[in-house]
Amino acid sequence: GENVEQHPSTLSVQEGDSAVIKCTYSDSASNYFPWYKQELGKRPQLIIDIRSNVGEKKDQRIAVTLNKTAKHFSLHITETQPEDSAVYFCAASGWSNFGNEKLTFGTGTRLTIIP
Amino acid sequence: DTEVTQTPKHLVMGMTNKKSLKCEQHMGHRAMYWYKQKAKKPPELMFVYSYEKLSINESVPSRFSPECPNSSLLNLHLHALQPEDSALYLCASSQDSSNQPQHFGDGTRLSIL
Numbered sequence: 120g121e122n123v124e125q126h127p128s129t130l131s132v133q134e135g136d137s138a139v140i141k142c143t144y145s146d147s148a149s150n151y152f153p154w155y156k157q158e159l160g161k162r163p164q165l166i167i168d169i170r171s172n173v174g175e176k177k178d179q180r181i182a183v184t185l186n187k188t189a190k191h192f193s194l195h196i197t198e199t200q201p202e203d204s205a206v207y208f209c210a211a212s213g214w215s216n217f218g219n220e221k222l223t224f225g226t227g228t229r230l231t232i233i234p
Numbered sequence: 235d236t237e238v239t240q241t242p243k244h245l246v247m248g249m250t251n252k253k254s255l256k257c258e259q260h261m262g263h264r265a266m267y268w269y270k271q272k273a274k275k276p277p278e279l280m281f282v283y284s285y286e287k288l289s290i291n292e293s294v295p296s297r298f299s300p301e302c303p304n305s306s307l308l309n310l311h312l313h314a315l316q317p318e319d320s321a322l323y324l325c326a327s328s329q330d331s332s333n334q335p336q337h338f339g340d341g342t343r344l345s346i347l
Contacts, residue, residue, distance in 0.1 A: 165337070220333055224276035
């Protein structure tokens, strides 16, 4: 099955600077890569996603890049703000043992924005 | 309406109790999911229902029993749970089960005494 590794596990960034979180995946057939933000005690919220036919996608201060050859994808947050502090999970959609697609999550990155 | 609603928000139960977790969505989504999340860990898939049929069971112990009465509702029946089953149980839904964005509910925080 799919294996997703995520780095770093913790990241502290000065407010206004950029943050980058990286993930690698193992299943070359995976073709959908969402990113979730989870604030303390709250639900995971989808913030951006990318499909394997696209190399980069942007939404205001957030961007995701995908390198299918190297099997890695990254989340970039620019002009960070205190409300960006949260745990971020990457995920990859690979095939389950049942022949269906399922999301496998990375281990998470705790991002802290220092005012 | 872009919400997935879960009840109850908190549940404390003994190891001999039987209880149920409920999940509801009115987005017309045809895939629904149960995840288990322990503290400081990612969500871990338990079950997937696609068009009201169970399509994935990730080798979950039989003390967890899912049910999908209709396309808007998903239940998780709990019986004879163990202390290690204490966790946040998240429900999610997506348009279908094929690489579509999943929308999560707020979860039920379950404590087993």
